[in-house]
Amino acid sequence: MIHNDKRICDGVGLWLENRTDRDWDGLPGLFLDRDGVILEETGYLGRVEDVRLVDGAARLIGWANRQRIPVIVITNQSGVGRGYYDWQAFAAVQSELDRQLQCDGAHVDFVVACAYHRDGKPPFAIDNHPWRKPNPGMIMAVRDQCRLDLSRSVLVGDKWSDLEAAARGGMARGLLVKTGHGVQQAGIPPSFDAGSMGIDIAANLDEALAIFKQETSGASG
Numbered sequence: 001m002i003h004n005d006k007r008i009c010d011g012v013g014l015w016l017e018n019r020t021d022r023d024w025d026g027l028p029g030l031f032l033d034r035d036g037v038i039l040e041e042t043g044y045l046g047r048v049e050d051v052r053l054v055d056g057a058a059r060l061i062g063w064a065n066r067q068r069i070p071v072i073v074i075t076n077q078s079g080v081g082r083g084y085y086d087w088q089a090f091a092a093v094q095s096e097l098d099r100q101l102q103c104d105g106a107h108v109d110f111v112v113a114c115a116y117h118r119d120g121k122p123p124f125a126i127d128n129h130p131w132r133k134p135n136p137g138m139i140m141a142v143r144d145q146c147r148l149d150l151s152r153s154v155l156v157g158d159k160w161s162d163l164e165a166a167a168r169g170g171m172a173r174g175l176l177v178k179t180g181h182g183v184q185q186a187g188i189p190p191s192f193d194a195g196s197m198g199i200d201i202a203a204n205l206d207e208a209l210a211i212f213k214q215e216t217s218g219a220s221g
C-alpha cells in the first residue's frame with residue numbers, strides 16, 4: 001500500500017504538508033494539536049460531517065496569522081493506522097477544517113501527522129514510532145523543513161503527551177487546554193520532565209489567546 005500523494009512523505013504513514021513558501025528562519029511557530037483542541041473531539045475523526053471547530057479556534061489561528069506566526073497542525077492519526085479511515089478521508093477532514101477556518105479569515109500553514117501505532121494494521125503496526133507523540137519527531141521534521149525557532153515556539157494540546165513532545169522538542173511553552181481530553185488530563189500531574197519549558201493550563205482557546213497576547217505585548221514592551 002504505497003501512496004503517490006506527495007504529502008505522505010514515506011509513502012505509508014507519515015503526512016508532511018508545507019503550504020507556504022515563506023522563509024520561517026528564526027520565527028516562532030504555533031503548534032496545535034487537532035482533535036480536542038481546534039476540532040471537537042469525536043473519537044477517531046474521519047468523517048467530514050463530524051468536523052466542528054472548537055469555539056475560539058479561528059480567533060486564535062487568525063491572530064497568529066496576523067502576527068505572521070506560522071501555524072502548524074500536529075496530529076497523531078492512529079485511526080488511519082488502525083484502518084478506521086484512510087489518508088483520503090484524513091485529507092477530506094483537513095479540507096473541511098480549512099473551509100471552516102477560511103470563513104473566519106484564518107488559515108493553517110503546515111500539517112504534520114503520524115498514522116503509526118503499536119495496534120495498527122500492517123504496514124502501520126510500529127510501536128513507539130519516533131514521529132508519534134509524545135516523541136518529538138513531527139516537531140523536528142517541521143523544523144528541518146522550515147527552520148523555525150523551536151526555542152521560541154509554543155504548542156497547545158489537550159493531552160500531556162502533546163506537551164511532552166513539545167518539551168522534548170525544546171519548545172519554550174506548552175499549554176494544556178481543558179477541551180477534548182483536557183479536563184480529565186488537567187486532573188492528573190504530568191509524568192514527564194518539562195525541563196525549561198513553561199506550562200500553562202487554560203480553560204479554552206480564548207483564554208490561551210489571552211495568555212499569548214499578554215506575552216507578545218510583554219516581549220515587545
Ligand SMILES: [Mg+2]
Binds near residue numbers: 033034036158159
Ligand atoms: Mg488531542
